[in-house]
Amino acid sequence: MADEYKPPALPAPFNNTNPAPELLTQGAEGHLYKTFSLDPSIPAALKVRPSKPYRHPILDRRLTRQRIIQEARCLTKLIREGVSVPAVLALDWEGQGGDEAGWGGAWLMMEWIDGPVVRVVLEQWEAWMKKNASSLDAAQLEQENARVKALLRRIGKTIGGLHKAGVVHGDLTTSNIMLRLPTEDTEAETTPTGVSTQGEVVLIDFGLASQSAQDEDRAVDLYVLERAIGSTHPRSEPFMEELVHGYRESHRGATTTLKRLEDVRMRGRKRSMLG
Ligand SMILES: Nc1ncnc2c1ncn2[C@@H]1O[C@H](COP(=O)(O)OP(=O)(O)OP(=O)(O)O)[C@@H](O)[C@H]1O
Ligand SMILES: [Mg+2]
Known part of the structure; x- marks a missing residue:
């Protein structure tokens, strides 16, 4: 069950925010959290792509990085063109924000869409x-x-x-x-x-x-x-x-x-x- 599952540690600064990000879904590739941007009154969606330990570290880094950059690039372009998608607020493709061991993943923070799928x-x-x-x-x-x-x-x-x-x-x-x-x-x-x-x-x-x-x-x-x-x-x-x-x-x-x-x-x- 969901409460048994322990998601991988969050990258900084999200391992140290109050309130802590809330895990919403866990897809094939990434985890989706609800968090906030700058101020707790501004909700934001955080997509985290952890590194995959079974992949070769260099390949893994490249794939994770490519996907998050590609996603951010598309979103940015679409916002500019007036298409209805969440705005990009921040991203880290280097995945340096983690613990001492080197975190290796990547994340994308975007506008929170209040409503159902x-x-x-x-x-x-x-x-x-x-x-x-x-x-x-x-x-x-x-x-x-x-x-x-x-x-x-x-x-x-x-x-x-x-x-x-x-x-x-x-x-x-x-x-x-x-x-x-x-x-x-x-x-x-x-x-x-x-x-x-x-x-x-x-x-x-x-x-x-x-x-x-x-x-x-x-x-x-x-x-x-x-x-x-x-x-x-x-x-x-x-x-x-x-x-x-x-x-x-x-x-x-x-x-x-x-x-x-x-x-x-x-x-x-x-x-x-x-x-
Ligand atoms: N910007 C957002 N605002 C609010 N809810 C969101 C937002 N982005 C995603 N969600 C919620 O989180 C769920 C998962 O997000 P998303 O579809 O981006 O991830 P995923 O399917 O795990 O991704 P991927 O296929 O790239 O691994 C969505 O179905 C939706 O319910
Ligand atoms: Mg999806």
């Missing part, structure tokens, strides 16, 4: 609908579906903006898309499900991102997300065309990418037929 929003929505959809009248059902459709359309639009800026994400899933909670003066939705789909769509986790303007890379980005939605959110899958719609409206190059998406889908189908 889309995976949780869709999961909650689908769970409610599965249990209670039959209690809704036709108009309510329509309204509920419309909210999710609109969310997918906004996601498509944001991904379009990302691609337009010359970056492909490389790992688009609903866990890597967040909704920034709306400010207090926004009127809250009142819906039967009680699951809000409000908030600005924010893309996160650029650990596998790269700079590319190739239709193939862009189409694969969309295909990966399409497959992820198909397998984790079956009730939302029929609304995928809304995402495509939002994407199409986002920039001029979208049409050729979407043509390419048809090819990528075809290849995917062939591959799954061959088993």
